[in-house]
Amino acid sequence: MKALIIYKSKTGFTKWYAEFIAKEVDGNLMDFKEVTAEIMSGYDVVVYGGGLYAGMINGYKKAKEMFEKSSANRFILFATGGTPNEATKEIEEVWKNNLSAEELQAIPHFYMQGGICYEKMSFSNRTIMKMMSKVLDKKKDKDSTEEGFAQAIKSSYDITSSEYAKPLIKCLLEGIQHRH
Ligand SMILES: Cc1cc2nc3c(=O)[nH]c(=O)nc-3n(C[C@H](O)[C@H](O)[C@H](O)COP(=O)(O)O)c2cc1C
Incomplete structure (x- = not known):
């Protein structure tokens, strides 16, 4: 079946x-x-x-x-x-x-x-991801998970x-x- x-x-x-x-x-x-x-x-x-x-x-x-x-x-x-x-x-x-x-x-x-595919993302989701990326970039004393995540969401992969x-x-x- x-x-x-x-x-x-x-x-x-x-x-x-x-x-x-x-x-x-x-x-x-x-x-x-x-x-x-x-x-x-x-x-x-x-x-x-x-x-x-x-x-x-x-x-x-x-x-x-x-x-x-x-x-x-x-x-x-x-x-x-x-x-x-x-x-x-x-x-x-x-x-x-x-x-x-x-x-x-x-x-x-x-x-x-x-x-992550920015090209196929909806406008609102792209905005959310870009905002998260900016906030994380600015954050000081990132732990290794945050650091990895910050790098990962910068562009599509x-x-x-x-x-x-x-x-x-x-x-x-x-x-x-x-x-x-
Ligand atoms: C707004 C947003 C939030 C996301 N949140 C998570 C998450 O919490 N954990 C994760 O591993 N991936 C997250 N992702 C990445 C998606 O889960 C990943 O691209 C997924 O493979 C999308 O599947 P789909 O294209 O079939 O919908 C997020 C992506 C977007 C755009």
Whole structure:
């Protein structure tokens, strides 16, 4: 049975990973805008991906609610962000802030590093990022995390790699094999 891979993506990073996953597992790919609970019900597994915006996973709550209304069996979550995958402590915080203790146990969740794309950003988000960049630049006594962040958000960068999608793909395929 096919998996449904859903993305909500403002600047393309999450979409890129969703496309890769859908191709690797021969799943169907959809923009969250087009998805309904009825559509989800046509699948055994639903994968949802969203970008991190101020620490929150874009669209996760709505997608989870929709999944609960549907008759699909499994929900797998991924998030993309500007934070590199090595920043495991920061990523742990993201999961804790977005998922309940119960969800942390029940929902397989994966982080995939993306980047920053000023060219595709909305005007308001570009303004926010530029302001943050200025404030951080001026701040004295930055700790190493702040220093790294200040450097990182100065301009666009892309640190996506299919490597980071592999753990999710493995989880997805193992689940399918166990069922048959
Ligand atoms: C306003 C704004 C806030 C962001 N906040 C975070 C954040 O809290 N943590 C993070 O790792 N990345 C953050 N990012 C970077 C995005 O999460 C990253 O570009 C992500 O891959 C975007 O995915 P999308 O293009 O699919 O929407 C932020 C970007 C913008 C524009």
